[in-house]
Amino acid sequence: MSTGSQPRVAVLGTGIMGSPVARNLARRGFEVRAWNRTRSRAEELVPHGIRVTDTAAEAVDGADVVVTILKDAPSVAEVITSALPGLRDGVVWVQLSTVGEAVDELAALAAEHGLVFVDAPVWGTRQPAELGQLVVLAAGPSSVRDQVQPLFDAIGRRTVWVSDNDTAGAASRLKLVLNTWVIALTHGVGEALALAKGLGVDPKDFVDVVTGGPTDNGYFQAKSAAIVSGDFSTSFSVDNADKDARLVLAAAERAGLSLDLIAACQARFARASALGHGDEDMAAGYFASFPEN
Numbered sequence: 001m002s003t004g005s006q007p008r009v010a011v012l013g014t015g016i017m018g019s020p021v022a023r024n025l026a027r028r029g030f031e032v033r034a035w036n037r038t039r040s041r042a043e044e045l046v047p048h049g050i051r052v053t054d055t056a057a058e059a060v061d062g063a064d065v066v067v068t069i070l071k072d073a074p075s076v077a078e079v080i081t082s083a084l085p086g087l088r089d090g091v092v093w094v095q096l097s098t099v100g101e102a103v104d105e106l107a108a109l110a111a112e113h114g115l116v117f118v119d120a121p122v123w124g125t126r127q128p129a130e131l132g133q134l135v136v137l138a139a140g141p142s143s144v145r146d147q148v149q150p151l152f153d154a155i156g157r158r159t160v161w162v163s164d165n166d167t168a169g170a171a172s173r174l175k176l177v178l179n180t181w182v183i184a185l186t187h188g189v190g191e192a193l194a195l196a197k198g199l200g201v202d203p204k205d206f207v208d209v210v211t212g213g214p215t216d217n218g219y220f221q222a223k224s225a226a227i228v229s230g231d232f233s234t235s236f237s238v239d240n241a242d243k244d245a246r247l248v249l250a251a252a253e254r255a256g257l258s259l260d261l262i263a264a265c266q267a268r269f270a271r272a273s274a275l276g277h278g279d280e281d282m283a284a285g286y287f288a289s290f291p292e293n
Contacts, residue, residue, distance in 0.1 A: 007064035028154035035059035057086035073102035089114035100247030103172035119168040194289030232280035241282035242269035
């Protein structure tokens with residue numbers, strides 16, 4: 001266990017979101033160890049004072065807090081299970097990944113192995129993560145909130161504690177609602193610009209009319225700029241957005257709801273991925289309007 005004022009943190013997963021999370025924690029004075037399935041992708045963290053390990057179990061050995069930020073729930077469960085030899089009872093597990101209602105299974109896994117589970121998916125993409133400006137949606141035991149709040153302050157501009165009780169899952173369910181909104185916005189922009197192209201309308205005229213009006217927002221500006229410029233540098237990928245849309249649809253089905261718009265959006269993400277845009281920014285869902293390309 002760390003003997004300093006800051007807890008020792010293990011970050012499992014150093015992709016687009018995990019790497020900036022690890023760097024921002026180290027910048028705030030946390031002792032950070034990091035692990036990634038492909039070690040070479042984590043090596044860039046070494047100059048930031050972060051120790052990169054060969055195994056997840058090595059990363060969590062002696063840690064006070066373990067952070068998981070991986071693609072999906074099966075990946076999270078697999079990695080935590082592999083790390084169990086290095087974990088001790090009472091370690092706080094902060095789960096930042098978007099896992100939908102599989103959060104209940106992860107909470108049960110934590111309880112089975114004596115870990116304290118904090119459900120804390122983050123709201124934001126690559127740039128907010130790099131700047132430490134994520135919004136942390138958190139739910140979990142009040143007994144560890146003081147311990148994890150400095151960690152959340154290092155990676156985010158604010159923390160929203162979703163539940164007043166110790167029940168995990170409330171934060172992940174809020175994240176599903178938020179993702180429903182951003183998925184709809186993404187395809188609204190993409191389809192409008194696709195129609196502009198199809199009709200020979202200058203896309204800049206469309207953006208100009210919207211700018212500064214009641215339907216303008218920062219997200220519209222970012223995604224329309226990506227499409228108009230053709231720069232689909234990944235902030236959050238089409239394939240990850242497809243996964244998140246599927247999580248939303250699964251949750252809606254269990255709740256007895258029909259989300260027709262999100263079903264159509266998910267189909268568009270899948271089509272864009274099949275056209276070769278899966279690793280590009282989710283704005284590349286735009287290409288689903290041109291299935292012959």
